Amino acid sequence: MPDGSSGSFDPGVTLAEINKEIGLKEAVAASVNGNLVDLSYPLNEDTEISLIALETDEGIRILRHSTSHVMAQAVKDLFPEAQPTIGPSIEEGFYYDFDYPPGFSNEDLEKITDRMKEIIKDNLSIQREVLPREEAIKLFEKKGEKYKVELIEDIPDKEVSLYRQGDFIDLCQGPHLPSTGRIKAFELLSIAGAYWRGREDNPMLQRIYGTAFPTREQLKEHLKKLEEIKKRDHRRLGRELDLFSIQDETGAGLVLWHPKGARIRNIIEQFWRDEHYRAGYEMVFSPHIARLDLWNTSGHLDFYQENMYSPMEIDEVKYEIKPMNCPFHILIYQSRLRSYRELPIRWAELGTVYRYERSGVLHGLMRVRGFTQDDAHIYCRPDQLKDEITKVLNLTLFILESFGFEQYDVYLSTRPDKYVGTLDNWESATDALRTALEEREISYELDPGQGVFYGPKIDLKIKDVLGRPWQCATIQVDFNLPERFGITYRGEDGKEHQPIMIHRALMGSLERFFGVLIEHYAGAFPLWLAPVQTIVLAITDRNIDYGNAVYQKLTESGIRAEKDFRKQTLPAKIRDAEIQKIPYMVIVGDKEERSGMVSPRSRSEGNLKEMKIEDLVSRMHEEVAQKRR
C-alpha cells in the first residue's frame, strides 16, 4: 500500500476484506496496479493496492457515478418506458440521459428523489458482472434498451461489465460504491435537453442533472455556492445597479449600456488606451460595414459565413456588416509601401463587430450578437515573432491583473487537420508561442489539433473569485490573411517579404469582460471602477447647504459623487447606498457642520473616524491610483 504497509492474505481475498482489517473506514473503491476496481475485487496474487477514500476526488467521482445509477434505477421504476442511455459523473455532480419523449417535470424530479431515497435506504449491494459481448447485447435487447445495445456494439472488447443493484442492471465500466446505502447526500438539480451523443441530427434526450457529496454539510455548502452564483449573476446585478439592459425592442443579443455601465466602460477603455500607447501600439478606427468584395478577399465569406448577417445593398453595391476588424487593418497596412524598419507594427482598435449566434446560445453579456473587441493586429518579421508574443503576454497579464484576475487556465492550440500555410511555418510559430509561455513561466495545457485553420493560438481563460473560468484573451498567429491580401514589406535585401500577422484580444470583448467583472466583484466595483464613488448623505434638512459644499469639493477633486438629501432617515439612506454598492458614503450632520469635517463610511470597513474632506479625497485618490479592491 502507498503508506508502505503490507499484509498477507489467502488467495481470493477481496479488497473489502483487506479494507476491513487494515484499511480506511471510508474506502469506496481501490486501485490495483493502477486500475480502478470495486472493493469486491478478489486478489489472487501479490500486488500493490491503494484504497480510495470517499473524501478524495476519485472517491467523490465514484460516489456521483453510483448516484447517477441510483437515479436511473428510480427513473426506470417510475417511468418504465424511459430508455436509459449514459450517466457519467461530471465536474460538480452527475447527469443521466434518458430517451423519454414526454419529458420530465419538476414534480417528477421530486418523485424520483423520493424513490432514490428508498433505494438508498434499502442499501442494495452493487455488484459487478462480466458478460461476453454477445450475451450482453442479447440481455439489453430483451430489456428493450436499444441505446445500451448501441453502446456495446461500439465496444471492441470481447467482454463487457455490467453493474446490478436490486433488479436494475446497467452497462458500466465502474467502479462503484459497494452498496447504495453509502450515498448520504444528493440533490437533483435540473432537467435539460441533450442530443444523443451530442449530435444535432440525433434524437433529443432528457437529461437530469444532480450532485452528490460525502456529507450533508458539503452538499449544503455546494447549494449555498449555487445561490451565491445566482446572486452574482451579471444579468440581475446589471438591472439592480442600472448598468445595462437587453430589450426585445432592440433585439436579442444587442446591448444597451446605461450611464453607469458606460461610465465603467469608459474607465476601462481609457486605461486600455493608455496602456496600449505605452506598450508601443497605435490606435486605428474602421467602419462598421464594407463592400462584400472585401470579405471575399479575406475569405470570411467562405469560412465564416454562418456567423455573418446578410448583405445590404447601397447604390447597387453589396455591403456587409463586419464580423471582424482584421481586413480593415490589413487595408491600412496596404495603403502604402512598408519597410522592414517599420516592423513590428502594432495597431489596436476597440472595434464593434456583429456576429450571428444561434438564439439558444445567447446569454446576457457573455454571449451576444453585437460586441466590441479590444482588438489589435501586429505585423512583424519572423525573427520578431517570439518577442512580440512575449510582449503581448506581458501586456495581457498586466491588464488582467489590474482588474483583479490572478488565476488563469492557459491553452496552446496546435495545427488542426484542415490548415493553410506550410508545415515549417506552423512549427516555428507554434515554437514561438510555446517558448514565450515557457520563458514567462506560465503553465499551460496543450490542446492538440484545436488551433484555427490559419494558425496556432494561445487562449487564456481568466478565473473569477469563485474559480469559474471565462474565455477572454486570445493570441492567434495568422498565415492566411497576409497571403490572401498579398501584403509585404521591403526587406533589408531590397526584396519583398511577407510579414507574419498576429491577432490578439486581451479582454476579448468589452461586453463579456464587463459581465465577468460584474460577477467577479459581485457588483461591488473597486473604487477606480465604481461608477459612483461616493454619496453625500445629509442627516437633516439643516445640513443640506453644508452637504452641497462637501459635494462640490468632492466633485471638484475629480471624485464621482452623488448626493442624497431626501427626507429620509439616515439608516434608510445608508441602506440604499449599500444596495447600490457605493464604496464611500459621506455623512454630514450638525456635528460635522460645526467642525467643518465629514464622517465617511466605507463599504468594506464600515465607519471611519471623522476627517477633513481633503484627507478623504487624498485617501480616495490613493486607492484609485493603486486600483485596490
Added chain:
RNA sequence: GCCGGUGUAGCUCAGUGGCAGAGCAGCUGAUUCGUAAUCAGCAGGUCGGGGGUUCAAGUCCCCCCGCCGGCUCCA
C-alpha cells in the same frame, strides 16, 4: 436551431374558466431623525404578441416572439 421550462405593475411574485392582486420601488403628505428599511395615502396593467374554443379566458388550444436551463463532460 433543437429539448424542457417560463413570460401577470419598474422589480420579486400570488392568482386551476366568473370583479386582475401583494410586498418592494415610484408619487404626495407628515416625520428632521447619527451608521442597512419612519408612518400614512395615492397612483400604477393591451396578464409577451396574434389567432381560436367558450355565455365568459391571465387561466384551455394553436402560431409567433423574448427570456431561463441545457445541447462541451461520453458505458
